Amino acid sequence: MRRFLNTLSGRFLLVTLAFVLLAEALILAPSIARYRETYLNLRLEKAQIASLALLASDDEITADLEAELLANAGVFNVVLRRDEVRQLVLSSPIPLPVEQTYDLRFSGPLGSVHDAMMDLLQPQSRVIRVIGEPVQAGGSLIEVTLETGPMRREMLEYGARVLLVSAAFSALTALLLFFAVWRLLLRPIRRVVAHMTAYAEAPEDARRVIAPTASVRELREAEDALQMMQTQLIGALRQKERLAQLGGAVAKISHDLRNILTTAQLFADRLGGSADPAVARAAPKLVGSIRRAISLCESTLTFGRAEEPPPQLARLPLRPLIEEVAEAESLGGAGPVACLIDVAPGMVIRADGEQLYRVLGNLVRNARQAIEATGQPGTIELSAGEGEEEWWIKVGDTGPGLPPKAREHLFTAFQGGTRKGGSGLGLAISAELVRGHGGRLDLLRTDAEGTEFIIRLPKGGGLLEAM
CATH class of the missing domain: 1.10.287 (Helix Hairpins)
Incomplete structure (x- = not known):
């Protein structure tokens, strides 16, 4: 049982029962208050009928008949006001002092609930005075005194009956609601969990992929x-x-x-x-x-x-390294691809020469192959500069630009290939090598006029933040 209550189904059932019982409790108090008010009004009506019997006999009845009329009405005495005259019509000895007076003419819903709850919480029988309006214009006011013991017993019996019937309907409602929610929500959730568990056992098996239903x-x-x-x-x-x-x-x-x-x-x-x-x-x-x-x-x-091993950082003249990359890619001659180098001869950076050579070699090679694929002459430009916090190196070309598919996963291995048949490893490795320096490799632009990449290397020991 405890295991069931720790499940989502058990918790939902408990919450449903709790809220249904709370609703029944909120309904039970006004119901008892209405029953009490009906009980008191009935006593007033019976008392009025008894007083009319006395008035019809010209106030001449025996003591036994008077006692029988009062007992039938369930009151000790009856006071009737007619024609602005207040008259004690029927009376009998009162066993206890009158403790409280209730005027039903001015009793609101909250007051009725409060008075009913106070009567229920008083186990000892009390004598109270009740004031109301006579029915059928039988006067302007009727007043009776009665004992609360019989009324409290009937209120308890009525409350027990209402609670029993309400509990039965509440339990049925809770069960129906639970089964409805279990069918609409909990069972599909269990199905999703079962699919996730089965998929986790063999994640490579495509047959275990869930089919939405x-x-x-x-x-x-x-x-x-x-x-x-x-x-x-x-x-x-x-x-x-x-x-x-x-x-x-x-x-x-x-x-x-x-x-x-x-x-x-x-x-x-x-x-x-x-x-x-x-x-x-x-x-x-x-x-x-x-x-x-x-x-x-x-x-x-x-x-x-x-x-990749960590870079071995050292002070490095940049222009000779770039010239060596250009010469290795056969860009120094009079071929269809020209190379322009805009780097100050004395510019020195701090980097791993071998790794930076690989990065520049990959970028220059991709640019040369992109231009050669068009069958038209073109230009590759390598430039460099520095700011207060970083060095930068740009590699641009006049090629046709990158295809849209390559831009989506540009630096992802086997997905960011820039040419047909390419694996995309070059840019992925280049980006990783630059990150090892604490820098970034970014695509500045790519369009029909060409493509331009930029390498940013930090001068300090911190990492460069993404733009």
Whole structure:
């Protein structure tokens, strides 16, 4: 029983019963008050009939008949006012002093309830005086004295009957209301809970997604929201599984590729001593590229275990790094894509050179590929500057702009690809690397005239807040 009362169904049943009983209690008090008023009016009517019998006999009746009339009326004496004359019509000995007088002519609803409750709370019988108006214009006032004991007993009996009948109807009403609410609300809620429990046991099983069937609007909205959440979660879990498998494969490839590049680095080091001047000039750049490839493989292996390693911050001349990125992307020649660099030669920032190279390389590569996809010549512009709290680097192009689908999940892996067949990993990794510096990578604009990204790096140790 206690377990049932701790459920939503049990609590609702208790609350329903409590409010129904409260309503019955509020109804019971006025009902008893009306019964008391009816009882007193009946005593007045009987007393008036008894006094009329006396008046019809020219005030000549025996003492026994007078006592019988008073007993039949349930009063001790009767006072009648007629023609402005107050007359004691019937009388008998009063066993107790008169304690209180009630004038029914001026009794309101609240006063009647109060007087009825006071009579019920008085277990001892009292003598009271009751004043009212005679019926059928039988005078201007009638007054009787009577004992409260019989009236209180009848009030208790009436209240018990009303309470018993009310309790029966209240219980029936509460049960009907409970079953109606259980069918309309509680049962659908249990169905939703059962679906959630079943789905939690196998969240990858699409067959366990809830099918909305509720007819109540609020419950239908809850079922629709649950269905959407379960569908999205299934997709996320499947993507997570694919990413985990892909991560394992990439880690294996990176491990073997790192070994291959290490060997290539050994041979590239020997090219620095070549007698050919062109080979000697290209050898350091080749070594640098291989070194970055090895670093990328090592970072990929680290990412497979946890996440990107923290940046190794150091003072870094920015223009040479940007020129190296442009040259690595073949933007230094007379190709269809021109590169403009607007960076002060002496500008120095505080960053991890390898990670910033990867970020700029991804942005420049995306810009070059976007322009080349149009078949028209274009321009990539790299500029930089600084304020009181941050350094900023802008990468803009004159390409066709980003497609709407790419803008929705621009920095989300496998969802924010900017070109057909792209995975979106470049921008996702770039954003993560910039966040590791405490900065932000934002899209400034994208339209038919081109796209522009901005990298913000803080000068202090705090994080930059989102705009």
